[in-house]
Amino acid sequence: MADVVPSIGLVEDLAGPQHPEDSLVNHSEGQFFLNEAFKIIVDEVLNKGTDVQQKVCDWKEPEELAQLLDLELRAAGEPHHRLLERVRDVAKYSIKTSHPRFFNQQFAGVDYHSLAGRFLSEALNTNLYTYEAAPVFVLMENEVLRSLRLLIGWTEGDGIFCPGGSTSNMYAMNLARFQLFPEVKSQGLCGLPRLAIFTSSQSHYSVKKGAGFLGIGTDNVILVKVDDGGCMIPEDLDEKIALVKSQGTVPFIVSCTAGTTVQGAFDPLDRIADVCEKHKLWMHVDGAWGASVLFSKQHRHLLKGIERANSVAWNPHKLLLAGLQCSALLLRDCTGLLKRCHVANATYLFQQDKFYDLDLDIGNKSLQCSRKVDCLKLWLMWKAVGSSGLEERVNKACLLCRYFVQELKKRKGFYLLHEPEFLNICFWFIPPSLRGKEGNPDYQEKLVAPAIKERMMKKGSMMVGYQPLENKVNFFRMVVLSPLVSQEDMDFCLDEIERLGNDM
């Protein structure tokens, strides 16, 4: 190809077929390909990928996997049959997160209504910034946010979908800071006093990440003590706030957690709200994991006091199975704080002379410009099963979790870290050779979660996470949430850990 800028005379080069059989994108060939790919997705991901007779993961060492996938991108394209093999390979070697033996994270399972909504969102390729560009989804996002707020107990308020709970938590920090010091948006932190954030020692790491990113500094995240169950101790919060104030630092937000990542603990929101009111601090609830419990009349007491918060982060992509990413930030504010804090008045997008209500151009509330539609999948699933169906799923997960705990207690060598409050079950497995030797000096080092995890992954039978916590050595963290999971899977999990670790 010649290295010259084409003159206008060159436009005749554009000859060739016009629609509908354009040479660069051919609809009928493309749709045939898409159809074939769809069949492979159903076969590999949704059938084999959810079959307990099949592996959760087909473990490969990185070098081997790279070779199998032939990842290199080249100048020439490839024929469709080769691409379909690639679709199958990608599916084959990926982790089956919808498999009934996937207990590794705070998401699992598949909901077909949500998945249909996700496919539709992808096909529409809508960018959610203005009513003009996204009429359906501007209205739908508002309605979904309204419905989530109602579950919190707020009949009015504001909100937005964010690319994940970490971002939602960071939005909350930025809003709290802006409410206290509106000039921070234009002038920055320079000249302001040192600011401080309060959160429990078991809160999500995004609070620290956010403090770093927002220019507040991770050292200015003050970690409040927790009780044995991992719940924030309000008295310690109150004391730490007073101490920080006495040092001339300005506290501006308390980030509580409803469902901690490791233990699934719920901070005592009502009592924390008292402390926040006393000190006039923004109360944020990171309910990324636990807020979905609000659907359950039986269990929503865990979040008592949440309606007193200023903001809530809630990830329906976790417990509700809406699919990644689906993360709402909800606000009690009705004064347009979110928009004032983030608006940048881009004239190419948010023209002021449009022929419709400019409040519908919700992109002004976001830090993002291009923003995916994350509400449709949740909306369609909610329409499909109703609030009552979502409640039933939450209740089922809680029951399954209790079943697991009950069975675990019957077995030798299994010890709970703490009686679970929610869907995270943290436990040690002590292999036979170590039982009764708890006094030995090398006892702790020998605990075997990483070794069992390695065997589990290489066998592909199951996935469960593990980790240490403060002075506690590695324990398993089992997360039970998918409605596709049965008591049989719970039994299998305990059996399998014994099988994998009994010779250690």
Added chain:
Amino acid sequence: MADVVPSIGLVEDLAGPQHPEDSLVNHSEGQFFLNEAFKIIVDEVLNKGTDVQQKVCDWKEPEELAQLLDLELRAAGEPHHRLLERVRDVAKYSIKTSHPRFFNQQFAGVDYHSLAGRFLSEALNTNLYTYEAAPVFVLMENEVLRSLRLLIGWTEGDGIFCPGGSTSNMYAMNLARFQLFPEVKSQGLCGLPRLAIFTSSQSHYSVKKGAGFLGIGTDNVILVKVDDGGCMIPEDLDEKIALVKSQGTVPFIVSCTAGTTVQGAFDPLDRIADVCEKHKLWMHVDGAWGASVLFSKQHRHLLKGIERANSVAWNPHKLLLAGLQCSALLLRDCTGLLKRCHVANATYLFQQDKFYDLDLDIGNKSLQCSRKVDCLKLWLMWKAVGSSGLEERVNKACLLCRYFVQELKKRKGFYLLHEPEFLNICFWFIPPSLRGKEGNPDYQEKLVAPAIKERMMKKGSMMVGYQPLENKVNFFRMVVLSPLVSQEDMDFCLDEIERLGNDM
């Protein structure tokens, strides 16, 4: 439902069918639904939605649309036939961004390979933080980033996919700040001197949003002058940096633009690199829109000097048709700056006693925790058409754009704002009644882009954006990029604006 916490004795309540016919999620019913939804998606979005005989948008006033969609979420679920009607309605009333007459934003069109990759990503529901959780995509993301870096001219470096170009730009700011003041992560901005960011007056609004969010302040974004074409003037940059320094403020980053949002201008990167080197400043290139030109041997001269940058934001979801969201931040750094800047050492995810190379746990580089897979769609499309196919698309878009300009110049009443350098064509349409009256005092107010836009939307024939810019009144901004678009569509666009505006 009783408002009591279930005792362990209640686990027998969990009776009911086990897999494979679980009562809460039924695979065969679910897959039947998904199949039916898939057919509707193909029909409404990919067939009708790309047919020039069909509307780009079926405009409804918000109240009417809300009623048509019946958005309210209720306690009870709905049967599948009703849900399928909803799938069709959502598609019907959404903007058809793949329609050949959609010229409204910097994305358009559909690529079926990418779309297959997107469906597969959604079905797999992978969370991209560790090798354990996402073996295929950790390797794939690295390879895609490597291939993009090679086009910049970097044989090594770093990078990550972000949820949009705004986030990528904010990452660059955070990295530049961290490199200059590593203590900022832990201690925050308190005690540091005032920092300043330099960018052109026509750069994307995310630079200011980022300055607000990162605690730097929008007033500390120093806007550098542009020439008539919208390109940053390096001499003004140099002077402004010197001035700011003399006032005791510390400059730390220059955010250049390769392909501005409105005019599609390319800042002179080579000359800006000289200024950055002179002042030892981080050079970031916001190539969200324009970096894809690097695929074209013919046009990549527009980005001459990009290899001298420290970071590049590049959105393959725009010109390359990868689909929202697909946004890479690319770094020349090889010292692990990205990880050091963002790592938070969450022990539940990034255990240090894993059985594989911990460098594969790339989540430590991200500000997000849960992170969607954004690389597969680009990878699969790239495999399908090769770098040469992507080059051909870029070249075709440039040719079409030139054709449009050539035809526009032949017509009465159409005036270019500036000879376009790229794929954005900014132009005024002066209706017959106003022609020759450019001297009249009310001439400017009568320019008619918003009125034509309203008619266009309500007719549904086409979508083109408009906006003012500095002292220039509203003009149309046409963006041509989809390989599904033909010369006929270009002619239609000009004809249609005449039809809609000739009586004004």
